[in-house]
Amino acid sequence: MINVVLIDDHMIVRAGFSQLLSLEEDIQVIGEFGSAKETRQNLPRLKPDICILDISMPDENGLSLLQDIPSGIRCIMLSVNDSELIVKKALELGAKGYLSKRCSAEELIQAVRTVYAGGVYLMPELTTKLVSSRNNSPIEQLTKREREICELLIQGFDAKEIADKLNLSFKTVHVHRANAMSKLNVKNNVELANLLNPQIA
Incomplete structure (x- = not known):
């Protein structure tokens, strides 16, 4: 059984x-x-x-x-x-x-x-x-801007700091972050880091 x-x-x-x-x-x-x-x-x-x-x-x-x-x-x-x-x-x-x-x-x-x-x-x-897709890495699913924001999130920057750094609005950063997390099926920055750290050089 x-x-x-x-x-x-x-x-x-x-x-x-x-x-x-x-x-x-x-x-x-x-x-x-x-x-x-x-x-x-x-x-x-x-x-x-x-x-x-x-x-x-x-x-x-x-x-x-x-x-x-x-x-x-x-x-x-x-x-x-x-x-x-x-x-x-x-x-x-x-x-x-x-x-x-x-x-x-x-x-x-x-x-x-x-x-x-x-x-x-x-x-x-x-x-x-x-x-x-065996040669694709997770990061390749993201747009250039989404990747940029993810890299900064993993480095410890918050949304406001990223907005200032990239000269974007706070709302725009949140939209890109949400889109990236949706594509990667993660819910927070810790899961994002665990998934992408080996992929980002």
Whole structure:
């Protein structure tokens, strides 16, 4: 029996996935959590084989939580964001699978069984994206101005200081910062620095 835990802040997503998985004779859902805090408190005692983990949690980025999942538990990341950058980062951090929330029931089941058997599962379209962009770095997704602002943010400048330094309005800096963070799927300057530091020379 493959024991699965679902980690997603949307109850309707957990309910849908749980129902689909419960139809399989060799898979059972043994736990559901709606936040990173709840996961940290309860996951170790459940000792599942597989975690299906949403990247966009309300209290913490799923990629951060992924790094603290106990060894021996294989993780399949779940996201509405199919960015090859995020997929690469998830795999680098130890994820064994990556699914879109738009995945079919067949893809969900196949992912669980593949990862349980020791393999890695990516949806076909994600594999294509990774192959086509294997030489791209995260920074290449950004415009020149977005990159400039990100570099200054990582160096510790705040938005007002950046506005003064680049002779831009405070609002313009915020717009560029928001656009860059949206493209990179990060929520704050710490996540931005963790993602981009190796990419910025």
